[in-house]
Amino acid sequence: MTAPAIETQNLTKEYPHGFLHLKRKTSLENLTMQVEDGEVFGFLGPNGAGKSTTIKLLMGIIFPTAGSAQILGKPVSDVSMHRDIGYLPEQPYFYDYLTAAEVLDYFARFHGFSAAERRERVQKMLQRVGLETVGKIHLRKFSKGMLQRVGLAQAILHDPKLVILDEPMSGLDPVGRREVRDIILDLKNAGTTILFSTHILSDAETLCDRVGVIAGGQLRGVGEPGSIVGVKSLGMEIVFELTGSGPQFETLRERAAKSGTNLRMTASETELYAVLAELREAGAKIISVTQIKPTLEDFFMELVGRDRARAAAIEVTGQ
């Protein structure tokens, strides 16, 4: 049996604060979780929930107050396992006096690649993240989205076994987000273990085998995305077109809301078939039927309670 790709036991991080640093603020509390080998694990939570703190602890950027963590069976303090890890920091920033190709070449050197191998890998990566035409431009001229792509390229340059991505979609336009999603799916198909943090629920739903939900520094739940969010379906949304007239149509129009040239109606899951039958009888053209899922905010309010979620968000963002 292989060891989990990531394993944490009661991982806790407290920060001193106040004028004399005598008070302590807990950023992460007793985090115990596992990310299995080969899975895509989404780390979900509102801003300031403790996602980045966890990732920084795993990468040895900060040190735990208590608890421990292992990556690929080794303690996180063992730098040698960084050979098998790729990491994209949140809002990555690189040496702006270097070009994209130079930055990638610089990072590739730490993995001991030969000059020819580095050249080949850098070109391949620039192409993969869509920066092949700007490889020789200094990073000081790059937009936030382009830096994010450079960050992704340096994280996967050396074919790591485990990739940790902190808010990988941040700063990207829709095309960029789609490309990053495709890269994550490619990595998944290649058997790479991926942990990524996000506060965007749809990203997690599309990509993850499992998600962990964190709020106020505490892990609130772990499971498949559908099992966590799907249970709390808010009902069904039906979009339809109604061309006829008469009292039956007017009743339907009154019950529905206008959505462009179409009409939109919501119904509970149990009522769905009855409503659809009613619409069909009236000759309505059904455009779409979609499950209404809660937003992440709705989900958190449900999970941790409105007051606690608000308090957690204020506490952590106030750090």
Added chain:
Amino acid sequence: MSRILIVARNTFREAVRDRVLYNLVFFALLMIASAVIVGQISMDIETVVMVSLGLSAISLIGLLIAVFTGVGLVSKEIDKRTLHALLAKPLHRWEFLVGKFTGLVLTLTVNTAAMAAGLFLAMWFVKHSIGRGDAMVLVAVYFILLKLTLVVALAMMFSCFTSPLLAILFTAGLYLAGLFVAQLRTLQNTQMSPHTQKFLSILSYLLPNFANYDLMGAAAHGRAISRILILHNTLYTALYCAIVLSVAAVIFSRKDLK
């Protein structure tokens, strides 16, 4: 070792692409050139005045680069978070520190060599010859480089646990205190309590002795500098830097990065 050199190479490349450094070196060369003019109006002691002013310019500009760049080496990487991606590579924090230190010392070596070349050019312009006696100027330049190396190590150490501004103040303060180590030792002869004398004695040996590196007068007058002193200063710098960098590495290896 190779990982240290990778960081050092990049630090050197950063310096090469930084226009501020070129401006500083240009300013030093300008000072050396003006030393020629000042030398010409100094009756019979043109070379002495020129060499003194030239070496002072090299020392001053070198110190500015060593302190400000030395402090920024680590703090800038922490502030801009460029360290986050770098520390995710198979690189120990102490390797990063030593690599940064090596890169800046290499930069200072090239800068100091460029400024020294300017000084020798100025000397040739005034004397129309460069003799064996002028080799002492080279030794003085070497001592300046040793001094700058130690300043870089101190600046890096302070920047590992305090803000850049305080690190600059601490480094500058320690440098100034280090210039008066000899006076601190002679102070013990005056009427003081034994405890104070003991404290000052220990302090005078703990402080970096920057006065040891000052050979501008001897070089300007072409006086011989003993090989023992060269060896002593070289070993002193190596040992002091090793201790300071070890302390910096211990502090930095436990530091939470923001």
